Amino acid sequence: xxxxxxxxxxxxxxxxxxxxxxxxxxxxxxxxxxxxxxxxxxxxxxxxxxxxxxxxxxxxxxxxxxxxxxxxxxxxxxxxxxxxxxxxxxxxxxxxxxxxxxxxxxxxxxxxxxxxxxxxxxxxxxxxxxxxxxxxxxxxx
Amino acid sequence: xxxxxxxxxxxxxxxxxxxxxxxxxxxxxxxxxxxxxxxxxxxxxxxxxxxxxxxxxxxxxxxxxxxxxxxxxxxxxxxxxxxxxxxxxxxxxxxxxxxxxxxxxxxxxxxxxxxxxxxxxxxxxxxxxxxxxxxxxxxxxxxxxxxxxxxxxxxxxxxxxxxxxxxxxxxxxxxxxxxxxxxxxxxxxxxxxxxxxxxxxxxxxxxxxxxxxx
Numbered sequence: 288x289x290x291x292x293x294x295x296x297x298x299x300x301x302x303x304x305x306x307x308x309x310x311x312x313x314x315x316x317x318x319x320x321x322x323x324x325x326x327x328x329x330x331x332x333x334x335x336x337x338x339x340x341x342x343x344x345x346x347x348x349x350x351x352x353x354x355x356x357x358x359x360x361x362x363x364x365x366x367x368x369x370x371x372x373x374x375x376x377x378x379x380x381x382x383x384x385x386x387x388x389x390x391x392x393x394x395x396x397x398x399x400x401x402x403x404x405x406x407x408x409x410x411x412x413x414x415x416x417x418x419x420x421x422x423x424x425x426x427x428x
Numbered sequence: 429x430x431x432x433x434x435x436x437x438x439x440x441x442x443x444x445x446x447x448x449x450x451x452x453x454x455x456x457x458x459x460x461x462x463x464x465x466x467x468x469x470x471x472x473x474x475x476x477x478x479x480x481x482x483x484x485x486x487x488x489x490x491x492x493x494x495x496x497x498x499x500x501x502x503x504x505x506x507x508x509x510x511x512x513x514x515x516x517x518x519x520x521x522x523x524x525x526x527x528x529x530x531x532x533x534x535x536x537x538x539x540x541x542x543x544x545x546x547x548x549x550x551x552x553x554x555x556x557x558x559x560x561x562x563x564x565x566x567x568x569x570x571x572x573x574x575x576x577x578x579x580x581x582x583x584x585x586x587x588x589x590x591x592x593x594x595x596x597x598x599x600x601x602x603x604x605x606x607x608x609x610x611x612x613x614x615x616x617x618x619x620x621x622x623x624x625x626x627x628x629x630x631x632x633x634x635x636x637x638x639x640x641x642x
Contacts, residue, residue: 294452294531298539301448301456306546308440311554313431315547318566324629330434335603337438338445342608345446350609355455358596358606360613367595368602368617372624374587376632377571377580379563381599382592383458383543385585390547393560398578402585407459407466409586410593 306387315387317379324376378402429554445604457601458543459592461536468533475530570636595621 288296312334313319322328346355375381378399380388385403388396432440448456464471481488497505551557562573563581571580592598595617597606602621606614 290529291532291535294535295538297451298461298531298535299542301444301451302539302542303546303549304447305444306543306548307550308444308546309543310547310550310556311432312437312440316431317563319431321566321570321629321633324625325633326626326630330431331437333434334432334437334441337435338441338604339607341438341442342445342604343610345442346449346609349446349450355449355609357609357611358602358613358617360616361596363594364596364613364617365620367591367593368620369624370587370591371595371598372591372621373628374584374589374591375621376625376628377584378588379567380585380588381458382462382588383598383600385588386540386543387547388563390544390549391551391556391560392548392558393563395561395563395578395581398581399585399588402582402587403462403589404466404585406586406589406591407462407593408589410590411463411467414593 305383306390309384309387310391315384315391315393317388320375320379320384374402374406441604445600445608449605455601455605457597457605458540459598459601461539462589463593464531464533464536465540468537471530471533478530570632591621 309315313331319328319331323331326332371381378385380396380399380403382403385396385399389400445456481491493505548557562568562577567577571577588598595602596613597617599621602614602617607618
């Protein structure tokens with residue numbers, strides 16, 4: 288199999304798995320997310336923290352001595368995270384959840400998706416226009 | 429059907445994070461895929477430039493040397509070369525042949541499209557699939573419905589898109605894959621976006637309650 292086909296297949300399989308997991312766990316349900324953020328239900332929060340703890344162990348065992356790209360701290364880290372946190376509270380969606388919501392039939396998630404698309408485009412436009420806050424992005428350092 | 433318990437959730441999210449890294453040798457990161465899809469027109473330009481270098485490694489070396497000389501000055505480079513010439517086994521390094529292969533943007537698009545498909549399959553399996561023209565009852569109580577709700581979703585979406593690019597990552601890249609490796613930027617980003625979401629959610633919830641009473 289040529290590398291391009293393999294990449295498409297692998298990305299596709301992980302997209303499918305991740306979409307299903309986010310739906311089965313309730314991350315794509317606004318009510319569940321809102322209850323997590325208002326600290327009135329700790330199921331998702333515990334799952335989230337539990338995942339970080341398990342991955343810590345996993346990376347320690349599997350990735351010792353291997354070089355994994357590390358995100359760098361920069362001027363955009365804090366203000367960007369504040370904007371993202373606000374957006375997540377308003378929509379119940381992070382960049383993957385909005386897609387999973389749409390998959391579940393929440394047609395209104397299209398508004399969120401248009402917003403995300405525009406937001407990504409606008410930031411990249413500004414960043415390349417001399418604002419130069421950060422160019423390293425998720426998974427593509 | 430009830431949602432998965434906290435520990436099944438933890439196992440599944442961690443399995444995805446580790447599995448993705450294991451299979452693709454790069455950390456999971458959805459906002460990165462968004463950027464590649466939105467900026468897909470850049471791929472063509474970059475591929476063209478890289479193809480030139482790949483077919484002619486010497487050209488790449490020359491370009492690299494020129495940039496190095498511009499950055500550090502001719503004297504420093506000359507001194508380094510003289511020093512290295514005296515060392516055993518130092519030949520010309522052809523860097524052009526070691527260029528990494530770029531994942532095509534269509535693979536990232538496949539990833540995003542399959543998130544929709546995965547969500548649809550899981551929703552169908554748990555009996556939740558159906559056409560919904562609202563985000564649900566909780567959303568209606570907090571933000572109303574119709575245009576008000578749609579506008580909130582769009583504005584929130586812009587904040588998510590802009591914010592994740594500015595912060596260099598999102599839930600998957602910073603929280604799920606960066607925090608377990610104790611990457612400082614990821615720990616900070618995770619703490620900030622989570623705390624912000626908690627504060628904003630509590631304020632909105634409070635405002636809706638007060639607004640509902642009066």
